[in-house]
Amino acid sequence: MSNNGVFMSPKIMIILGSASDIKIAQKAIDILETLEISYSLKVASAHRTHEKVKKLVVEATTKGVEVFIGIAGLAAHLPGSIAAYTHKPVIGVPVDVKVGGLDALFASVQMPFPAPVATVGIDRGDNGAILAGQIIGVNNPNVKKKVSELRKSYEKKIKNDEEKLITEINGKLFQKEFLNEYNEISEEELDKEEPHTDKIFKESESIKSVENTPMVSVVPGSYSDVEEAKKVVLTLERLGISYDISVISPVRYPDKFKKYMDQMKDVKLFIAVTGLSSHVTGSIVALSEKLVIGVPCSVELNGLDSLLSIVNMPPGVPVGTVGIGNGRNAGVLAGEILGISDKNIEKELKQMKYKTADI
Incomplete structure (x- = not known):
């Protein structure tokens, strides 16, 4: 009231x-x-x-x-x-x-x-x-700020838990002061190397990567995930949602992955398309407070390894997970989220959901 x-x-x-x-x-x-x-x-x-x-x-x-x-x-x-x-x-x-x-x-x-x-x-x-x-x-700065504050409270809890745990360990060989302070790799150091990201679909008429700030970043973890990523971006195209798509692995090229995340800091949300142990979703969540949608891919174990490692995130860092090999639903979910404030997206979304549900 x-x-x-x-x-x-x-x-x-x-x-x-x-x-x-x-x-x-x-x-x-x-x-x-x-x-x-x-x-x-x-x-x-x-x-x-x-x-x-x-x-x-x-x-x-x-x-x-x-x-x-x-x-x-x-x-x-x-x-x-x-x-x-x-x-x-x-x-x-x-x-x-x-x-x-x-x-x-x-x-x-x-x-x-x-x-x-x-x-x-x-x-x-x-x-x-x-x-x-x-x-x-996504559309409410006050709520966005409070979510950020909540995320920081989880970070602070881990720091406090570590300090408490260290004080309780009494081993004679335990080096309590080791690496109490550390420095992250600087941007200058990262710039010395060539980037290991690969833009895809540049030449396609129906699937393209946009250069200006996109609404959505689609991140396949490897080239084996690209076919599923195509389903995501085709759905985004139908809904009129701008996107960037890059194949980049946080395991093979962690520093370049972080640099890419910095470049995508203004997107509305991320969609990670990934198989196996699915480090992509976890890495995005670790580096951004933006909403993350996860698409598990079937590479081994019928995709169960990917599904479980995407969906069962610890408290404070959720991933909105869709079904195994269902990139189209990830695109629809992005449309539902962005359509809350965008009438054009909402119109296309309603057409897709209520008129073509038999596709």
Whole structure:
């Protein structure tokens, strides 16, 4: 309620599949309170109260809710059911009820085109709320600042934990003062070497890299990920979203990766397309406070290694993960996020979601 007594629509709606999920929801609530973002909370089952889910989502979308968070365990179809009735971004938080929560994780993340669910780690209600804050922060400087402050609090906690741990170690050979201070590699040192980034698709008429500040940076971790990256940028093209795309590995060329991230500091969000142990997403999150969408690729183990290393991020650094080999959904998710403030993108997005869902 505003100061004049008029009820205001919340920015975020949290929907629980069951009241038993409240412990996970509380993590999200605590974060949203810290970020000072208005929210609503409802309990509705995708299977037992499907009409309620539909009515809640449709009405909330028309009344200005910008992000939905679906929290559910077992056959967690709730986030997907939410995504079926809105063109706003949906975040899925799988809950560990059985089999370590893998059933809920797969049900949430493996959504068909064009109905993405930005899935975070199992039981990570906190990361779901931080991701929602990053989405709101794309167009809200105050929320963006609070998300940044929250990120810094996690950094400070690690520093304090290290200091406490060191004081408790009493080994005779333990060198407590070693590398207490260190210097990062300077930009001048980096400039001495040739860059190891490779621009791709420059000559294509339908897929091109833009030189001015793009809205989105698409980062395939290797050339084996390029085919999936094509699906991402083709979707961005259809939605009228500008982008940069570069193949660059943070493992093979970490210094150049950091330099590229500095060059992309003004983009709205990142989309990482990567297989195997998926260091690309983690490296982007480590070097930027911008929102990150992760696309796992199937290189080994049917892509499960990539999926799990992308989605199960520690507290404070979420990656909104889409299904294995579903780059098109990453493009749609980017459109849902950017379409909140851009009517042209929203128009194209609605056409894609509501008119061509059978593609």
